[in-house]
Amino acid sequence: MAKEQQFVKNIADINEDFPQWYTDVVIKTELVDYGPVKGTMVIRPYGYAIWETIQTELNKRFKALGVKNAYFPMLIPESYLKREAEHVEGFAPEVALVTHAGGEKLAENLVIRPTSETIICEMYSKWLQSYRDLPIIINQWANVMRWEKTTRPFLRTSEFLWQEGHTVHATEDEARAEALAMLDCYEKFMNEVLAIPVFTGIKTEKEKFAGAVETYGLEAMMLDGKSLQAGTSHYLGQNFAKAFDMQFLDKDNTHKYAYSTSWGVSTRMIGAVVMAHGDQRGLSLPPAVAPIQVIVIPVAQFKEGVMENAQKLTEKLVGMGVRAELDARDASPGWKFNEWEMKGCPVRIEIGPRDIEAGKCVVSRRDNFEKFDLPLNELEKIPELLSTIQKNMLEKSRKIRDGKVVSAKTLKGIFDGVEGRNFVKAPWCGCRECEEKIKNDTAASARVITKDNAEGEVCAVCGKKAKHIVLFARAY
């Protein structure tokens, strides 16, 4: 038994193999396969189904915030990228360049978008004339390409799927508020749907987006104590407005540069879910993102009446709005149990001859492995159970996270070894030298600047007066 479970390392005692555990799980659960080009991944149907639930949930939330979806081209003239100085400096090293097309060398090279600020701003500048045209609040679901040196499925790949929102506003206040509203939207989404608690805050100068005035980040803690930047929201000020001539005629009949924001989350969130909830048996998906929330497994399916009853049961659940499926494949029940546990399906229902006789089924939870009988006329308890599991998973993650957050006056030795995989809140003077020293000495980086009061504190590195309390952690 359990021959194929060997791949799953025991992550209860977190060890250096955790990243390998992650990759193994992602591949074995048929979320992705390696693509033919280095650093690319083929997202398989099961993995894509998770992405689709994420899209559906986010679109719902976006709509409530007045966001409209649109689509912009994948190829961007190289000159666009060069218009904003910081932006080009930040992205130039990792863009893929198209130099030939139609059998000829192009007059101007095209970059495959690493992000779409430039081309979208170019279009916005054409559309924008009056203050009445503002705000523009558009999102696009797209693929982008960044030629990363080392990659890991979902967490960092050359090509990835994401949504990028790009907004333009008449005033600084409105733009800042928009960036924060989206940050809040993401935080709620991660809590309520992914069941991953996050820390939010402003990024340091060193870590912020190339071309932004301010970057807000969402940092999620993985089970091994490392941090994952799960999403960002940028206040871009007038940087891009000036680079792309996004001007409008205001009420006072003068031309003004607009203020813009951008914000995005990617397929990395799937990686976050894997790493935040996974265990020795593989994935564990919160019901809200699980493509299949309830898997119905017939036992002794060849016997008369079993498949019919299983089918009926599945249909009833679907009728209640539950994403339920019947696993009718020709395989033993034990094999199916293990596979669906590995794939993280939150609830399993077994139904066999004995159950049918007794008018019940057996319900099993993925989050805590509880198993119980449920009379077939009480199926309405399943949706309830799903929301219980959802809450339970968030709580569990929050407890684990809070147990790994420490406050410190100095960072010496605090990140040493495996035991040192912590989220550390420490005071910081605000200078770049100290930030870089921390990174060099501890391999940990400043994740976000917290809202905590730094009055009376001194920098954990240089001992000078502290400006901020910063959350430090090692990151993926």
Next chain:
RNA sequence: CGAGGUGUAGCGCAGUUUGGUAGCGCGCUUGGUUCGGGACCAAGAGGUCGUGGGUUCAAGUCCCGUCACCUCGACCA
């Protein structure tokens, strides 16, 4: 780009030291018995040993080159 490692059946690997008929496990196909936690028996199918060159009567194995991928470091959603 720096360091290390691996390329042999769909997947995971052995075989390389000491050159001599291409192997194992899983998976796959067929038939039968099974089915409440990864079933069993039997019979099968499946390989230009990453690639180019060299040495040799003979190369998966030795020599030189080359390519690809993986892991760890500097960047990112």
